Amino acid sequence: VTAGAAEAAAHGTHSIIFGPQERVRRALGSSPSGVEVGDAPDEITNFDEPAQAARSKTNSSIVQAARALGEGRADALVTTGPAGAALAASLIHVKRLPGVYRPALAVALPVPGRRLLLLDVGANVEVRPEHLTQFAFMGAAFSEGVLGVPRPRVGLLSIGEEAGKGTEDVVAAYDKLSSLPSAPFDFAGNVEGFDLTRGEVDVVVTDGFTGNVALKTLEATAKTVVGAIRDAIRSGTVSRLGGLLVRHKLTPLRDTFSQESVGGAYLLGLRGLVVVCHGNSTRRAVANAITLAARGVEEEVVRRTADSLAAAGVLRGRQGDDPASVPADSVTSR
C-alpha cells in the first residue's frame, strides 16, 4: 500500500495513508512528498462481522478513511478490503447519494480489448427492480467518466434475450429500463452469461448474488484454461520447445486476464468514490487504483450519477417508500 501510494504520488495523485502510524512511516521510508499518514492503530479483518466492526472499531484504517472522505478531507477512498467492512464504513460515514436505494459493487471484467463493467458483484444479495434500474445509471456514469466510454451500452443480465426472460424482478427492471424518459446510456436489453466475455455491451447490471457467482466463475475459468494450456505445453519435449517460441505472445495475454490490471472494484451510489482492491494487491495494483480513483474525482462521476438519476426520475422518494431498505448490518462482503 505504501509503495503504491508513493508511486501514485510521483505521478501527481496525493494520498493520506491510514494505518498504524509507526509501521506506515517505517514502510514509507524517506517520507515521499504527496503522502500523508493518518494514525489508525486498529484493524478490521475478514473474520469480523463487517457492520458491527465498522461501528465499533472507530480507530481502524477503513473507518478513519471513510470519515476523511465523508468530512471532505479526502476526495476518494482506496482500500485493500475487506469489501464488506469498506461497504459498511462507507454507508455510515460517506453515505449514500440522496435518493439512492443501495450502493453497488462494480468491477471491470478482465476481457481482452474492452472494459466491461459488471455490477452488483456482492454488495446486495437480494435486490428489487428499482435497485437494478439505479445500478444502470451508477454503472453508466462510471463507465463514461472513468473508463472513457462515450455513451455506454447497458445490458441487464438474464437467461435469454427476449423481454419476458428471467425472474419477475428482472422482467420488471427490463420494463423500466426500456421506457426511461431520459438516460445518458443506451439500454441494450437482456444479455446472457455469454455476453460477459463479448464486447457488445459496456455495462452489465445484475443482483449481487448472480454477479458475484458470475465474476468468480469467469475469473476461475480463465485461470483454469490458462493453467491447463500451460501444463499441456510443459508436458512434452517438443511442445516445451514450442512453448519457448510462443511465450512472448502469451505473457501479455496473461496480464489481460489477470485481475491485477483491472485496478479493483468500485463502490458506486455513495457521496464519494470508493475503490476496493484485492487483499493481495501489488504496488502496481494499488497505484493503479489510486490513479483511477483520481480520474473518477476529476470526471465528477458522483455528481454525474446524481444528476442522471434525478433527470430520469428514478430517485427514491422522500417518504419512507422503501420499507424493505436493508440496514448496514446486512451488507455482505465479496
Added chain:
Amino acid sequence: VTAGAAEAAAHGTHSIIFGPQERVRRALGSSPSGVEVGDAPDEITNFDEPAQAARSKTNSSIVQAARALGEGRADALVTTGPAGAALAASLIHVKRLPGVYRPALAVALPVPGRRLLLLDVGANVEVRPEHLTQFAFMGAAFSEGVLGVPRPRVGLLSIGEEAGKGTEDVVAAYDKLSSLPSAPFDFAGNVEGFDLTRGEVDVVVTDGFTGNVALKTLEATAKTVVGAIRDAIRSGTVSRLGGLLVRHKLTPLRDTFSQESVGGAYLLGLRGLVVVCHGNSTRRAVANAITLAARGVEEEVVRRTADSLAAAGVLRGRQGDDPASVPADSVTSR
C-alpha cells in the same frame, strides 16, 4: 440425429426416431437394425411458446417422444431441443416423480479431469429452499449412477463459504442440507463461482437463473481464452512455428473444454430420464447422449432418486402444501 442413432444402435442401444417419417427414413438410408421410426410431422421451434406448443402440437417429435417414454414404449428420451419444449412435454407426458416439486436441468461442466454436475441451469428461474434440497438428491443420484462417482460431494452455490452467506433461500437450504437424517451424498456446504472449475465437489446445486448465468459465463470464458491464445500464437512468425510444436498437446484440451464431449443436459426429477442436446449437436454428440441415457436406465437413476428422496423424508407432502407450485406454462427454455 439419424446418424447418431445408427451409431448408438451399432453399439447396442436401440432407439425410436420421431420426426417426419419420410425425411427420417431417407436420412437413415438402408434402415440400420436397432432404429425404428415414429411419424411426427409437426415441429416445435425456438419461436414457439414452449408450454402452449407442447399442449397443442401433439404430432411434434418431442410430444410423441415424451408420450412414448410416459407410456413405457421407451426407457429414456434424447432430444436436440428446444429445452423449454422438452421440459413442457415431459411435465405433461413423462410427469414428475411423486413428491418432487420441480424437475431440474443439469449439465456436466466441461472441466478437465472431472465431471462436475451443475443444476439447475434454467428449468426454474425462481426456487424455494425445499427445491434446492431436492435438487441435491436428484443430482447425486445422477452423478453416482451415470457419471460413476461413488458417494458424490454436493455443494450449494453461494457467495461465500460460511453458513450464513447468500440469499435467505440459500441459507435455509444450507440449514436443511446440513441436517439431513439420511442421504446418499456428502454435503460439502457452500461453494462459490471459483469452485465450478475446481475438482473438489461433484455436484453443485443452485437456482435456474444463477445456474444458467454461471454455465454460460463458464462456456464463454473458456472459448474466449482459448480463442485469444490461438490468435496470439498466429500473430507472429516465430510464435506460429511454436504453435505447430504445441498443437498436438492443445487439440485434446480443446475437446475437454468443448461442450460436445459432455453429451447434453439432463432433466432430472421426472419418471424417466430426459437428455437435451444442443441444437447443433453432431452425430457423435447424439450417439454419446443416447449411450449416456442408456446408462442412466441400466443404473436405475430414476428409482435411486425416488428412493433417496423418500428415505431422507424430503418429498413434497400429499396435500397441496405447495400452493406456489408453478404450472407447466411457466417453464423457461435454456
